[in-house]
Amino acid sequence: GAVVSQHPSRVICKSGTSVKIECRSLDFQATTMFWYRQFPKQSLMLMATSNEGSKATYEQGVEKDKFLINHASLTLSTLTVTSAHPEDSSFYICSAKTIWDEQYFGPGTRLTVT
Amino acid sequence: DAKTTQPPSMDCAEGRAANLPCNHSTISGNEYVYWYRQIHSQGPQYIIHGLKNNETNEMASLIITEDRKSSTLILPHATLRDTAVYYCIVRVGDMRFGAGTRLTVKP
Numbered sequence: 001g002a003v004v005s006q007h008p009s010r011v012i013c014k015s016g017t018s019v020k021i022e023c024r025s026l027d028f029q030a031t032t033m034f035w036y037r038q039f040p041k042q043s044l045m046l047m048a049t050s051n052e053g054s055k056a057t058y059e060q061g062v063e064k065d066k067f068l069i070n071h072a073s074l075t076l077s078t079l080t081v082t083s084a085h086p087e088d089s090s091f092y093i094c095s096a097k098t099i100w101d102e103q104y105f106g107p108g109t110r111l112t113v114t
Numbered sequence: 115d116a117k118t119t120q121p122p123s124m125d126c127a128e129g130r131a132a133n134l135p136c137n138h139s140t141i142s143g144n145e146y147v148y149w150y151r152q153i154h155s156q157g158p159q160y161i162i163h164g165l166k167n168n169e170t171n172e173m174a175s176l177i178i179t180e181d182r183k184s185s186t187l188i189l190p191h192a193t194l195r196d197t198a199v200y201y202c203i204v205r206v207g208d209m210r211f212g213a214g215t216r217l218t219v220k221p
Contacts, residue, residue: 004157006157034208034209036211043201043211043212043213043214044152044158044211045211046208046209046210046211049208091155093157093158095157095158095209102160103160103209104160105150105157105158105159105160106157107156107157108155108156108157110155
């Protein structure tokens with residue numbers, strides 16, 4: 001299957017700082033990428049849908065000014081958590097969709113805000 | 115707006131078949147049934163998907179009822195490494211996850 005990578009795999013940052021997470025489709029082009037968040041012992045929650053070259057579509061309740069998404073190329077989407085707070089600590093997972101409508105997930109990024 | 119219902123947890127003996135049920139009584143005609151699994155602290159892994167016919171691949175089999183209102187994922191010979199949360203998803207667009215079934219394979 002297709003490979004999606006995320007970087008970093010885990011990050012610790014201080015409250016009030018911003019952190020950027022990268023999501024790359026390694027062997028295919030993805031016009032659409034998705035960002036999910038998962039809190040401990042909970043399921044994945046879709047945060048936003050990112051289309052290459054256009055603005056992301058955010059799910060209800062997700063602050064677009066706090067979670068900045070950029071999908072500047074067909075193989076890279078980034079999620080920037082701005083002014084992070086401890087409640088933003090979570091497991092962030094991206095996925096990328098192929099032209100055949102298959103969706104592959106990255107390994108996730110664990111964010112801890114202290 | 116959960117579109118699927120799965121039992122929260124199941125146990126299976128190692129080497130036995132694991133049969134994971136999923137109800138999706140409101141499924142639309144153009145929605146596919148997808149199964150993913152998530153091993154602790156990893157991203158979801160694709161297992162199998164189907165529309166109305168039964169499907170089989172190297173990982174599992176998917177049995178979809180004729181009315182498409184339910185399906186069963188079958189892992190034919192479960193191993194300890196199959197312990198994970200299994201998600202059944204019906205979709206035509208983006209992928210939205212329910213609570214899933216936590217499968218524990220025991221020696």
